[in-house]
Amino acid sequence: xxxxxQSNSSRRQKPQHSSLYDxxxxxxxxxxxxxxxxxxxxxxxxxxxxxxxxxxKPESFYEPAHQRIYEAIQSLGAAQKPIDMxxxxxxxRLNNTLDEVGGPVVISELTxxxxxxxxxxFHARIVAQKYLARELITFASSIEGKAFDESNDVDDLLxxxxxxLFEISQRNVKKDVTQIDPVIGQxxxxxxxxxxxxxxxxxxxxxxxxxxQLTSGWQNSDLIIIAARPAMGKTAFVLSMAKNMAVNFxxxxxxxxxxxxxxxxxxxxxxxVCELESQKIKSGQLTPIEWDxxxxxxxHLYSAPMYIDDTPSLSIFELRTxxxxxxxxxxxxxxxxxxxxxxxxxxxxxxxxxxxxxxISRSLxxxxxxxxxxxxxxxxxxxxxxxxxxxxxxxxQLSDLRESGAIEQDADIVCFIHxxxxxxxxxxxxxxxxxxxxxxxIVAKHRSGSVDDIKLRFKARxxxxxxxxxxxxxxxxxxxxxxxxxxxFDSDPIASTGTLSGGDADIxxxxxxxPPPF
Numbered sequence: 239x240x241x242x243x244q245s246n247s248s249r250r251q252k253p254q255h256s257s258l259y260d261x262x263x264x265x266x267x268x269x270x271x272x273x274x275x276x277x278x279x280x281x282x283x284x285x286x287x288x289x290x291x292x293x294x295k296p297e298s299f300y301e302p303a304h305q306r307i308y309e310a311i312q313s314l315g316a317a318q319k320p321i322d323m324x325x326x327x328x329x330x331r332l333n334n335t336l337d338e339v340g341g342p343v344v345i346s347e348l349t350x351x352x353x354x355x356x357x358x359x360f361h362a363r364i365v366a367q368k369y370l371a372r373e374l375i376t377f378a379s380s381i382e383g384k385a386f387d388e389s390n391d392v393d394d395l396l397x398x399x400x401x402x403l404f405e406i407s408q409r410n411v412k413k414d415v416t417q418i419d420p421v422i423g424q425x426x427x428x429x430x431x432x433x434x435x436x437x438x439x440x441x442x443x444x445x446x447x448x449x450x451q452l453t454s455g456w457q458n459s460d461l462i463i464i465a466a467r468p469a470m471g472k473t474a475f476v477l478s479m480a481k482n483m484a485v486n487f488x489x490x491x492x493x494x495x496x497x498x499x500x501x502x503x504x505x506x507x508x509x510x511v512c513e514l515e516s517q518k519i520k521s522g523q524l525t526p527i528e529w530d531x532x533x534x535x536x537x538h539l540y541s542a543p544m545y546i547d548d549t550p551s552l553s554i555f556e557l558r559t560x561x562x563x564x565x566x567x568x569x570x571x572x573x574x575x576x577x578x579x580x581x582x583x584x585x586x587x588x589x590x591x592x593x594x595x596x597x598i599s600r601s602l603x604x605x606x607x608x609x610x611x612x613x614x615x616x617x618x619x620x621x622x623x624x625x626x627x628x629x630x631x632x633x634x635q636l637s638d639l640r641e642s643g644a645i646e647q648d649a650d651i652v653c654f655i656h657x658x659x660x661x662x663x664x665x666x667x668x669x670x671x672x673x674x675x676x677x678x679x680i681v682a683k684h685r686s687g688s689v690d691d692i693k694l695r696f697k698a699r700x701x702x703x704x705x706x707x708x709x710x711x712x713x714x715x716x717x718x719x720x721x722x723x724x725x726x727f728d729s730d731p732i733a734s735t736g737t738l739s740g741g742d743a744d745i746x747x748x749x750x751x752x753p754p755p756f
Contacts (some may be wrong), residue, residue, distance in 0.1 A: 445482025
């Protein structure tokens with residue numbers, strides 16, 4: 239028997255963890271006594287495991303023997319069995335790890351050192367913090383070693399570092415529960431705020447009245463997916479909406495364009511606002527009246543709270559960093575991503591592209607909740623739309639979302655853009671209705687409300703979406719927000735005055751002797 243104890247003692251003294259020290263020779267963060275106190279309390283107090291099960295996992299303990307003991311406690315807790323010294327010893331025996339931890343004597347010593355489990359939660363948080371510190375040290379040391387290796391690409395290393403740091407934060411950050419009273423107060427304040435608005439909306443106005451009525455405005459923390467086949471006008475729609483929000487309602491908007499450059503986006507915005515065909519803007523072949531129209535209207539895009547980032551192949555980690563900075567420094571209240579399938583999650587490994595897209599959509603939802611703003615992400619549809627027979631069969635469905643069903647699950651609102659005119663190649667549908675310029679904005683999923691189809695008018699020449707009915711357009715001019723940047727000029731200067739009132743063609747005025755830029 240003494241020989242067995244001596245053998246067990248020698249096994250306990252053998253270091254089983256990788257190293258007590260970091261690369262700088264300093265002791266890794268750990269607290270053996272606190273770990274022992276937590277394990278002892280778990281075997282003494284009946285409900286102690288319920289208190290700490292969301293805080294700790296086996297790796298949280300530094301000592302390998304403590305990890306094995308907590309694994310046994312975790313197995314008992316999952317099976318809803320009693321947790322005490324005897325049951326833990328039996329579970330360790332079943333796991334073939336009893337000798338590894340030092341035998342029943344060690345388990346008995348753990349319980350004898352603890353008088354009460356009253357502070358088990360506080361002690362458990364100390365253990366968790368030490369574990370997080372060790373993870374960060376290991377992560378930093380790994381990145382430091384790779385940075386010294388000149389064969390590694392620095393950009394790839396940055397992506398890997400950001401991805402790993404994000405993974406650590408997601409594994410360890412937990413949000414505490416909230417008692418309902420303060421949440422009720424916030425809800426009442428939101429209702430009162432909506433009641434005081436002339437629009438009656440609780441969220442951000444898009445400028446499309448039927449859509450705003452359906453959604454009550456884009457709501458904070460919502461992830462909105464807008465999907466369509468190519469050439470349906472996804473980018474045109476979000477640009478038209480961004481113009482409405484930033485110019486008409488002075489709402490700060492950020493656009494992350496992975497497909498088009500910032501210059502291309504601005505050219506489309508100019509075409510939208512100035513009602514000039516994009517081809518003429520590209521070629522510069524404008525008549526004198528069109529030049530005057532351009533100069534008269536483009537001034538109102540200046541100083542608009544609109545921010546454009548055209549970084550290609552943007553990673554979800556870069557997006558998080560940039561979005562946080564935009565919200566903090568520019569009070570951005572609305573983010574648009576064009577489009578989701580062009581994003582990546584570099585720095586993390588996935589078994590398939592579908593898993594990567596799932597992780598991206600999940601992260602976008604988390605980001606919307608963290609920043610408490612709506613995020614709109616454009617998405618492509620797969621080719622099954624094209625293969626379905628008949629014009630009605632071309633209407634998109636939730637199952638058409640490309641590369642991942644998780645997009646549908648993570649989104650609060652899923653919308654589709656469908657233009658019947660594109661498929662029928664006719665001005666009328668089967669019932670004889672005029673469908674020229676008709677765009678159906680289909681709200682197919684709405685977590686907080688009803689679903690519906692909304693008619694919009696698409697003006698292909700200007701890449702612009704408008705309200706379908708004339709009554710809506712009149713309502714737009716009469717209910718525009720006070721201080722709207724477009725209220726200072728007529729939508730059609732020729733119709734209202736007979737002549738253009740743009741006057742000065744120099745929108746970038748310099749010194750008096752500087753000639754106009756055109």
